[in-house]
Amino acid sequence: MKKFIKDYWLLFTIAGLVIALDQISKAIVRANIPYGGSWMPVDWLSPVFRFVYIDNTGAAFGLFKSGGLIFAILAVIIAIIIMIYYPQIPKTEKLTRIAVALQMGGALGNLVDRIFIGSVTDFISVGSFPVFNIADSSITIGVGLLILSLWLDERRTKKNTEKLDRLDLGDAELPEENS
Secondary structure, eight states: OHHHHHHHHHHHHHHHHHHHHHHHHHHHHHHHSOTTOEEOSSGGGTTTEEEEEEEESSSGGGOSTTOHHHHHHHHHHHHHHHHHHGGGSOTTOHHHHHHHHHHHHHHHHHHHHHHHTSSEEEEEEETTSOOBOHHHHHHHHHHHHHHHHHHHHHHHHHHHHHHHHHHHHHHHTSOOOOO
16 A cells, blocks of 8 residues: 555645646636626736636537547546556656646546536636636646656757767777787
8 A cells, every 4th residue: 555655646646636626616616607607806807818607518628519428538548547657657757747647637627527517617718718727727737748848858868878979989989908
């Protein structure tokens, strides 16, 4: 049990926080904004940013409408894959671990809505961008961090390879000893 907790504590902590923040924010929206309505405490921001209450049966940002069942199944599959893959990510790769945890939390946050409500509650409206929620944001940030982590790892590997190549060249230039 100790090994399980040691392997998964960061994943469950981050994913759990994302799910909690997502579900609490959605519950507040459903309780305080009429369906299809909007609210903004600062009127001058209203054209650019506001809170609205809509339901989404598709994917993040309103894509692929009426694909709820497919996305529910995908969320379960993604969560299983992350659970299997997560312990294989080296503990030194914190950014990758955080990225994957954010993706899992977002996927499960929207899955909770799909299971208990039948659709996902979206409420953050920025300009003409599709309305989204905290789970969608978590998935997007997680993907961005994963890309950043892979890029940084690639750069690190390339630098190390170049260093080794220079060391190998240095050794090749040394004269051989005569016995």
